[in-house]
Amino acid sequence: MTTNILILCTHNSARSVLDEGMLNHWAQKLGKDVRAYSAGSTPSGRINPFALEALSNAGIATEGYRSKNWDEFAADGAPQMRVVITVCDSAAAEECPYWPGSPVQMHWGYADPSNAPGGDEGKRQAFELTRQAIGYRMLQLLALPLDTLSNAELQQALISIQQS
Template sequence: MTTNVLILCTHNSARSVLAEAMLNHWARKLGKDVKAFSAGSTPSGRINSYAIAALNNADVDTRGYRSKSWDEFSRPGAPHMRIVITVCDSAAAEQCPYWPGTPAQIHWGYEDPSNAPEAKRAAAFESTRQSISDRMLELLQLPLADMSNDELQRALEHMSHH
């Protein structure tokens, strides 16, 4: 059964999209039955061009990604989420919708690379993409299909500390 992962950030334009794309990229490459989605509480409606460039530079397919509301994933018929990850501090502080099935939830914060000075912004996005990529690879090393929700929650919390 596919492990669905929802990655949240307020505007769903940079960090959450980087995480969604990197998790899907590595899951495909490693043959893992994992599907990532991303969303925001107040989506910007567009993906940051620096995020697209960082993904393209890493040979990650960016087709089909879009900025969208987390409401899409709390409706009837939406994919069942096993894991919900927040990647920005403002989204972590917001009241998230109810997710059916009580998924494991974790906050893995990353600084907003959009706030870097213009001359350093591309490098900031690449650094953020690399950090997120490393954590997504670590997530994919877990025996997700064999873990109880409590075991999964503990493993995600453990991953937060390094």
Template sequence: MPTNILILCTHNSARSALAEAMLNHWAGRLGKDVRAFSAGSAPSGRIHPHALDVLRQAGVDVSGLSSKSWDVFSGADAPQMRVVITVCDSAAAEQCPYWPGGPVKVHWGYPDPSNAPEDERPRAFELTRQAIGYRMLQLAQLPLDAMSDAELRQALLEIERS
């Protein structure tokens, strides 16, 4: 059974989508049974074009990415999440739905690359993809099946500090 990880951001158009794609990319490359999902509290309905561009340029599959509400993952028929990660401060401050199974929750904040000046935006997206990708690689390398929730939370906090 895969380890399901949900990454949240308010609009689910940039940072959370980058994280979903990067974690699924690294899990696939490492042969890990990990499945990343992303969602937002107020989804924009589209993935930012610069996010798609930097992922494609890095050789990451974007075919399954879509901007969706976190409500999709709070129902009884939703995949049970082991970890929920917020990647923007506004989503971290919001009252999240109840997640069945009591997943480990952490916040890994990143500045919104969409807010960069237009001429700097492609670089901001690439730097954000790299930063998120590094943490997702560290997450994918963890022995998730062998870790208790307390050990996993501690490891996620250590990744945040690195």
């Protein structure tokens, strides 16, 4: 059975998109039955071009990404999530919708690369460093025996990944 993971960031334009791309990329490469989705509480309606560039430069296809509202994933017929991860502090502080199936919830904060100093080159570097940090965590997540962990065990494993 596919393990669905939802990554949330307020605008669903940068960090959550990097997470979705990296997790789906590594899951496919490693043959894991894991599917990532991303969304936001107040989606911007566009994906930050530096996020798409960072994914593309890493060899990850960027077609089909869009900025989505998290309500899509709380609606009838939406995939049932096993894990919901917030990646920005403002999304972590918001009251999330009810998620069917009571998924494990975790906050893995990353600084917003969109706010990096140094003009476009500074932003490119910040997006790449954020993509690398996210990729490292996604590899750790995919190393877990997701099919056999209880929610309590999974919660503890996600906390351990956060602290590493």
